[in-house]
Amino acid sequence: MKRLTFRASFRHENSWPVQNPGRNKKLTPLFHKLRSYEFTFSPEQAAGLQRQSPLKAMANFYQLFRQSRINRASIGYFCHLIPEEIILAAGLQPVRLCVTSSSLARSGEEIVSAECCPVIKSILGLASSDFLAELPLLVIPGSCDGKMKLAELLSARTEVYFLDLGRGGEYTSGTPQWAEKFKQLLHFLKKRYQVSITRQKIIQACSLTNARTAAFRSLYQFRAHHPGVISAIDYFVITSASFISHPKVWTEQTNTLLEEAAGLPPSHCQSPRILLAGSPIVFPAFKILEVMDEAGLEVAAELTCSGYGHLFDPVQIDEETEDGLLRALALKYVAGSLCPCFLNLNKLADRMISLAEEYKIDAVIYYILRLCQVYELQATALRQILKDKGIPFFSIKTDLEGEDRGQLRTRLEAFREMIGGRSDQCKAKNQSRD
């Protein structure tokens, strides 16, 4: 019965979600000081851009971060819960604007207090630059409380579509609702941009993102099996590039990179193999990666929403009906999600255990961005579950600023000594003195 009325409702025009903030002109003064994007982003990003990689193909990815303004035919979004396929099917490019950067966070502190999540602050910092000047639409999911309020704050800057997916994350009860929300988004885009989004177009977009997933999976496995060839920093540059790159271009570039990397010998450095999980790690805030590298820990696999969460899951189309397509997307984005905003603690622990088995992981390092509550709250629970399985678990709480590098390094080195004996196994690298 429900589905029938639901289908019928879309023949009428007035079924747009009521909670959509749209554009809020009252808040415009919040962003009164728009600064140049290059200026805001400067020191850290410049350092990031000049980073040398032994792989030539990495230049393609670094190139992406040199753009100073977002394309007019793009739709911005946050988190890995927004169906990119629908946006692609509408002929637009989805751009994930999640960013972590200490300089952007500092400029975000002019809008909200310093005691806020660094990701939110960075995003606000980005919004107070002219990077988003031409962005017509932002799609923001109600993943965490921060993102929800962000939707209202950013409605000062541009039109915002809020996509509330609930907190259950359970297939049986949630799928119809998620599919309905996605359907609303689809019809909203149709109306907003006056485009037709046919099933065929969605299926094509799915094959694009599935090709991207395939490329990502080979990258992921290549890194796990060939330590030292593609460094963790290179890897996260690649995954961050997927946020702003077209899936097709990204797939090609990644495959080129993999071809090049296949020719290089893996390192013989027997560093402990780490599964890095937790808060998002996005260009250019790679402090944790740099410190881990200094401490002689090899990130063999990762489980963050900026890499694995964003790219690992494919769309598996069961039925090519409109309903079937939207449900398939809902399953990819919401049911399969490892975002801590959903009830999925055991699932996340299972993922860690199975990745640890698969890639011979020595320990799990859980990276918590300070003031990112959901990640912090589940750390002790994960620690308990992994302890029973005999997998060392170490949580690191830090923020984007660099002042605790020394402390972090001591902790990580002590952790390395704890899990991998006391002697440095890869002396040349680890004993380098700064």
Added chain:
Amino acid sequence: MKPGKITLARRTIQLLSLIVLVYGGYLFKAKHEGETGSNLLPRLKAPAGAMATTKFQPGQILWPSGDTPVIESYPPSLICRFNPKGGMFKACVVHFISENLTWQTAWKYLLPHLSLFVFLCFLLGRFWCGWVCPIGTVGDFLTWLRRKMNIPARRFPTRFRVSLRGVSYALLGLSFGISAFIGFPQFARFQCYWFLPYCQICPARLMCPVFGLIKPNWKDFSTGITTIFTLLAWIILGLFLAAFYWGRRVWCHLCPVGLVNSWFNRGCGLELHKKANRCTKCGYCAEACPMGLIKMYQADTDVIFNQPGCILCFRCVENCPQDKCLSVKLFGRKLLESKWG
């Protein structure tokens, strides 16, 4: 969307079995013409007395073949006797048991047929429903049509599916009960109307002859009982088509033949394994399941998943995006494994 390898294989096998099971009578007829079926297994005959009462009288809806099938036996997947020239097999297992309960056939004659049936079921469980049953193939075709017409599938809650299974048990119990009851000489007079009671209302009885371009005996209003049976058969055929069209394989929860097969599902040669710590609970397995089962999705520990409802179509294995999460084992040997891409 291109179907995956497992679906392609399944469709091929389904089509082949449809041809062999339905048209087998025509295809292999020459060989067996004039013979009394295969001599491998004993031919089951109505006792002399019973034949008199089960002769095709005007009041009887059922119109069984008078001729012999190619193989005189009863496969685990449903095929209905319909062909005047004799089909590939004689009939389905419900027909077989009902008929022989009425005839009170001696065990020693039944044993070879029963053991063949049980052996096949033990071998592959409800695999027969998923990959061979021609009625299921027809249903899958209807589902395919619906998908082409962009009509969403209906998904039914677990409670509904469980109650369908209850109805199935009731149908099977009634069918066997009535058949046994009318087998006793003092109730033999009921045989002319109540012989093979489930078959009277079975949608396959109306559908199978259509494949052979034969008009089924689709209406009989000669007496009160036959009128009721006719109307019931129409309603159930309607439900059957609707169920396959909107509800994918939800009908198979009701099918009494499937019910008998499902008794062997647990512990049969084919096993469906899940490795729980590889699962991301994305629900693609539950989404793809034509029977609408969600236990596979729900399982939090490593399990062998052979639920009675499972028709072992392996769509879940095909659709699982996690490598090595779901796998199929045939007598302990790994046959298939989920592998994305």
Added chain:
Amino acid sequence: MTSAKQRIKAGIDIGSVTTKCVVVQGRQTIASHIIRTAINPEQAAREVLEKALGQGCLSPSLVDKVVSTGYGRRRCLFANQIVTEVTAAAAGAYWLNHLQPALVIDVGGQDTKVILVGKDARVVDFLMNDKCAAGTGRFLEMMAVSLDTDIDGLSSLAKAAHHPASINSTCSVFAESEVVSLIAQGIIREDIAAGVFLSIAARIASMVKQFPESSEILFCGGGAKSSGLHLALEKTLNRQIKILPQPQFVVALGAVLASE
């Protein structure tokens, strides 16, 4: 040539406040020295090694191996090996505790560590306080300054307390203003000093309680020299806590032991 067992080794612990050096022959400590870490950690390391050797009348050429640890460990360019202070503290405490597993609390100048030491001085698990100075030696120093005394004075003040004041702020900056407001309220210094110790002890106790019950709790680092903190910890945890001999040198000694 001395045998492998009798080699002379030096362990240097370059902390944020003090730099410690222990010279060991075999398993015997033959000299030790402590100085304040000035601006240049390397300079401090050289100086402390020289002084320790001078104290033991040893020539620098006799030292076979130098192991550095502590915050400035990578600044000590002449060190042959580097270990982290966590591993070093575990090794030192394990040795001094007669090779028995225990839980080690190390209160240093800049951070506090709680280390669960297992068999063979293996670090089973450890916790370090966050980047702020709350619950560390630095916090004690600041509080002592607010109360116009030094760390030892703080302990003797605390002993005379009858009704310890409650200090809720764990941040050293806020705690300082809290102390000032307590003084303004007319609460006596003794009670405030006891409150300071209790507030640090509560902070350390919350770290200790994250570990399983241990047979013994050992206390080392500069903080262990403060009897007030020791008493407050014992009171808060309601257990006996053993102060290791020469608590400030445990990590430097451990560095030598851990390097083997």
